[in-house]
Amino acid sequence: MVDASPLWVSLRAVSLSTVVVxxxxxxxxxxTMDMKGRKAFLIDMICTLxxxxxxxxxxxxxxxxxxxxxxxxxxxxxxxVSMIFSWQATVLAVSVVSFPLMYRGAKGALKQVPKEHVWxxxxxxxxxxxxxxxxxxxxxxxxxxxxxxxxxxxxxxxFGATMMIAGNIPGKTQTxxxxxxxxxxGGDMRSAWIWVGIITVLSCxxxxxxxxxxxxxx
Amino acid sequence: MKRLYAIGCCFLLTGSLFAQPTAEMRPVEILISAxxxxxxxxDELKSTYMEGHPEVxxxxxxxxxxxxxxxxxxxxxxxxxxxxxxxxxQALQSKGLMLDDTVKNILENxxxxxxxxxxxxxxxxxxLKKASVEKIAVGEPKSVPVGQYTEETxxxxxxxxxxxxxxxxxxxxxxxxxxxxxxxxxxxxxxETDAKISDGVVVCAETPEGSHKKVIYPVGVVKESxxxxxxxxxxEYLFSDEAKAIFKKYGFSVI
Numbered sequence: 082m083v084d085a086s087p088l089w090v091s092l093r094a095v096s097l098s099t100v101v102v103x104x105x106x107x108x109x110x111x112x113t114m115d116m117k118g119r120k121a122f123l124i125d126m127i128c129t130l131x132x133x134x135x136x137x138x139x140x141x142x143x144x145x146x147x148x149x150x151x152x153x154x155x156x157x158x159x160x161x162v163s164m165i166f167s168w169q170a171t172v173l174a175v176s177v178v179s180f181p182l183m184y185r186g187a188k189g190a191l192k193q194v195p196k197e198h199v200w201x202x203x204x205x206x207x208x209x210x211x212x213x214x215x216x217x218x219x220x221x222x223x224x225x226x227x228x229x230x231x232x233x234x235x236x237x238x239x240f241g242a243t244m245m246i247a248g249n250i251p252g253k254t255q256t257x258x259x260x261x262x263x264x265x266x267g268g269d270m271r272s273a274w275i276w277v278g279i280i281t282v283l284s285c286x287x288x289x290x291x292x293x294x295x296x297x298x299x
Numbered sequence: 300m301k302r303l304y305a306i307g308c309c310f311l312l313t314g315s316l317f318a319q320p321t322a323e324m325r326p327v328e329i330l331i332s333a334x335x336x337x338x339x340x341x342d343e344l345k346s347t348y349m350e351g352h353p354e355v356x357x358x359x360x361x362x363x364x365x366x367x368x369x370x371x372x373x374x375x376x377x378x379x380x381x382x383x384x385x386x387x388x389q390a391l392q393s394k395g396l397m398l399d400d401t402v403k404n405i406l407e408n409x410x411x412x413x414x415x416x417x418x419x420x421x422x423x424x425x426x427l428k429k430a431s432v433e434k435i436a437v438g439e440p441k442s443v444p445v446g447q448y449t450e451e452t453x454x455x456x457x458x459x460x461x462x463x464x465x466x467x468x469x470x471x472x473x474x475x476x477x478x479x480x481x482x483x484x485x486x487x488x489x490x491e492t493d494a495k496i497s498d499g500v501v502v503c504a505e506t507p508e509g510s511h512k513k514v515i516y517p518v519g520v521v522k523e524s525x526x527x528x529x530x531x532x533x534x535e536y537l538f539s540d541e542a543k544a545i546f547k548k549y550g551f552s553v554i
Contacts, residue, residue, distance in 0.1 A: 150482045165483045166434055166467050248467040248478070249439060255468075262470065266366040267441025268390065 083272045086252040087260035088279065094171040094243075094256060095236045101176050102232050106183030107225065111213055114191050132181035136241030139178055143246045147173070170247035171254050179236040186228015190221035226294030234287040237280060326356040327529050330376060332367040333359055334383035334444070334516070335471040336408070336490045340549040341381070347545070348536055355529050363471040365442025371396060371521060378524040379534060381516065383408075383472075383490075384444030388517040395522065401534060402519030407552040409491040410448045410514060413500040415482040421503045424452070427486060428461050436478040436487035439468040444514070445475070449488040451511040476500065490514065492550040515554070 113124050131139045147164040148154045157164060164170050194217045202212045218225065240258040247254035249263065257280050264273040333341045338361050345357040360367070360377065368387040371377050372394065380397065382388045385404075391397050412424055419431055427435055438446025446468065453459045469475045472489050479487040480499035487500075494502045518537060520530045536542055543553045 144481070144483075148481055148483055163433075244470070248436075249469065250467050263439050263442060263468075265369055266363055266443075266470070267439070268365065268369060269441065 083275050084251065087255050087257045087276065090168065090171065090252070090254065091237060091256040091258075093168065094175050095233060097172045098176040098179060098236050099229065099233050101172070102180050102183045102236075103229055106180060106228070106232070107187050107213075110184055110188035110191055111217075114188055128184050129181045131178050132185075136178060136239065136243075137245065140174065140242035140245030143174060143177065143242060147246060165246055166248040166250065166254065168247070168253055171243050171256060174243040174246055175236040175239040178239050178242055179232040182235055183228045183232040186231065187221070187225045190224020190228070191217055193224065194220045223295040227291045230287045230291035230294065234284045237283055237287070326354050327526050328356045328358060329378045329524075329526055329530050329533060331357060331359045331379045331381060331533075332371060332375065332377040333361055333379075333381040334364045334367070335361050335473045336383050336445070336493055337361070337381055337516075338473065339496050340492070340546060340551070343549075344537070344542055344545055347541070348533060352532075355526075355533070357533065363438070363443040365444075366471075374523075376523070376525070377521050378526055378530040379518065380521055381518045382444070383514070383516055384447065385515055385517055386447070387444070388519060391521075392519075398520045398522050398524075398527070401531060402517055403534075403538075404515050404517050404554050405537060406516035406546060407554055408514040408516065408550075410445060410452065410488055410506045410511065411491045411494050411502045412486060412488055412504045412506070413476075413479050413494050413502055414486050415479055416499050416501055418482065418485060418501075420501070421486060423504050424456055424458060424506065426503075427458065427465070432485045433465065434467055434484040435462060435465045436467050436469055436475040436484040438472055438475055438488075439470060443469065443471055445472045445488065445490055448506070448511040448514060452488075452506045455510045456507070495550045516551075 109128065113121060116124070144165070145151055146153050147157070147170075149158065149163070149165060154164065164173065198216055198220070199212055202216050207216070238258060239256070240262065243254070243256060244259060249255050249259050257276050261273050261276045261280070264270070264276065331341065331345070341359050341361075345359060349355065349357055362370075364382040364384050364387040367377070367380065368382070368390055371380060371391060380388065380391065388397070388402060392399060392402060412421060412427075414421060421427065421429075421432070426432070437449045438444070440446040440450040453462060467478065467484060469478060472493055475487045475489050476493050476497055478484045479489075480497055486503075488506075491502070491505070494500055518534060520527060520534060524530050546553050
């Protein structure tokens, strides 16, 4: 029987990262959507980089920042946190890699919301947080939902950066893509097929959700 | 004017892509799939060989022997397979993918325990049980030969259970080395030759004699090769005195 642990490791990493990425992406998109000029460009670039850089580069940066010999890594160690090769590292890696998809999706969608609606809400004394949640989100949802679904799918497929900072520990940090890599390299084609099937189905479900979110609002 | 210049550059670049050396100049390409532990050694061997043989161009593809074996099974256009384990070579032979008379054992290597430079020294494999050793990097046993030897050693020394929760499995031997070098694990098991090329690690102990099967590297020509003669010639070169000296320089024992 194939060990089911990669499924749980993947689901844990992906569900946690999706929650983190949803709120961070949405809030940052809201905070920066009206910015213009060089500052906006710079923030956009930094937040999009993990999407276009090879995951090994993202992994390398994470390793340099969080590794045991880095300044930040040592700080964490002093408070008893060791990021490298822990399950938390899988969450960190997939969050960083999938963040741009949510951020870009949410930002594009929020920008489409007519400004007048926001202004009207403001003159009626609505708080900014409530405006985002009750006025902008319902209108922007198809785009935000699509960004979220893409971020979910990307997180599920993350391999390179995760391998570099979380290592391959079966039952702890071995995600489905890693299980596929090692099953293939070890000649265990049966397990590889099973995992390939599972991840394909999960990704299709994510894309179907995206379609559904888009259609509901038409 | 600027645009004209840009267009001109594009044309030049495209042109250079398609430009090829004339027929008699074009060297025959041989692709070698070699175990990750052979990387540095093979780089030197192939450039030395190409100096004397301008008619061939050797390209090397490095990875864990298990991945390389799979790639060849799936039709990767490799001409020579240089494995760090007998198991992977035999798997290809049993599927009839190797030219059997070309498959020979060529090198022997050792498995050693390493720690990061400046890290805590360990005097034997038993010390891995210490609480200060939180994580140990090893090769993934199913696909990375050094991982198989490591697993076998731990089993024979009765360490398997005690160390189980400390192991991090790397996708090839070089990854084990880099995890130790960067101090992200407290110890790792690699080949002696890998330990030798790194300034960032210290060898603490060798695995005891008889604790694992001998580390033998076989080499052979792939049946599907489109340049069998050139591949055979290069294989022959690997057994020459010049090649032997290079192997030894990198810490291998020649059989």
